[in-house]
Amino acid sequence: MSQSAPGAGSGYSIPATAGGTSLFDLPLTVANVTDGTWTLYDPDSLVKTVAFSGGFITVTWNALTGSANYNWTSGTVCRSPRWYKTLTIDGSNVTNDTLAIFTSRIEQGLDVADFNNECLVGVANDASSVTLSTVDGSGGLANRIGTGNPNYGTWQVNSSTATANSESDFGMTTVMRGFRAVGSGVYLNVDSDVSPAVVKNSGSRNSNQNAAATSTINQQVMIGIGIRSNGDDISQDDQQKFKASYAAIVYGGLI
Secondary structure (H helix, E strand, O other), rough: OOEEOOOOOOOOOOOEOOOEEOOOOOOEEOOOOOOOEEEEEEOOOOEEEEEEEEOOEEEEEOEOOOEEEEEEEOOOOOOOEEEEEOOEEEEEOOOOOOOEEEEEHHHHHOOOOOOOEEEEEEEOOOOOOOOOHHHOEEEEEEEEHHHHHHHHEEEEEOOOEEEEEEOOEEEEEEEEEOEEEEEEEEEEEEEOOOOOOEEEEEEEOOOOOOOOOOOOOOEEEEEEEOOOOOOOOOOOEEEEEEEEEEEEEEEEOOO
16 A cells, blocks of 8 residues: 555545545555644653654653553553544544444564564554553554564454564554444554565454443544563663554445
8 A cells, every 4th residue: 555644634535536435545644643633641751752754753762660551462551652633534533333444554663672662553442541441442563572573463452463574574454443342453464575565474353342332432543652561671761663554444324
């Protein structure tokens, strides 16, 4: 898919044609959390600085002693930093009542390997909560141990499935959410150094959250950062680097 930043909002405009709506070659939005449209929730002031260059987000951290409270995919609480905003398509807010398909692309910046890190991009019910069952997030995930091969996969609420391959350059994940359920996700890990590009790993995970909310709420697109495992520490001024891109589609006329 071609990547671009197609204007206002966190979604994109689907071009209209004489025959109806075109769904061919949809662009992804490259997330720039420094552009003023994102809200940072960082309850323990762990983000020292953040920069954006060449499509990559680089975060400089304050020191952290690792625990489950800073791991997105372990336990029930996560106090790690995250950026979020309302998920919109063509100026309309996406709610948890609609059927939404959210696709993300994550690429680790391999030139930075300061600590065992994790990043994710997806959809949340409430990104400003530290309780993972309230966040109710799902989407794409990447993590990496030191200078090892990145794992790419899907994250669902407080768990994940991801795989690594030395030839994978990025991970593509699609999650289906709707009718107030978190749903599930599938992923493809892609080697783009050959033509045509080929998949090196694939997988899926179910959230098992079929009654995630009791009322209509706007969905949020969320980008989270943290540690890969509960015992991973972060030293002062350690950095984390990644590229996050996404797009969403909402289907109508289902009921």
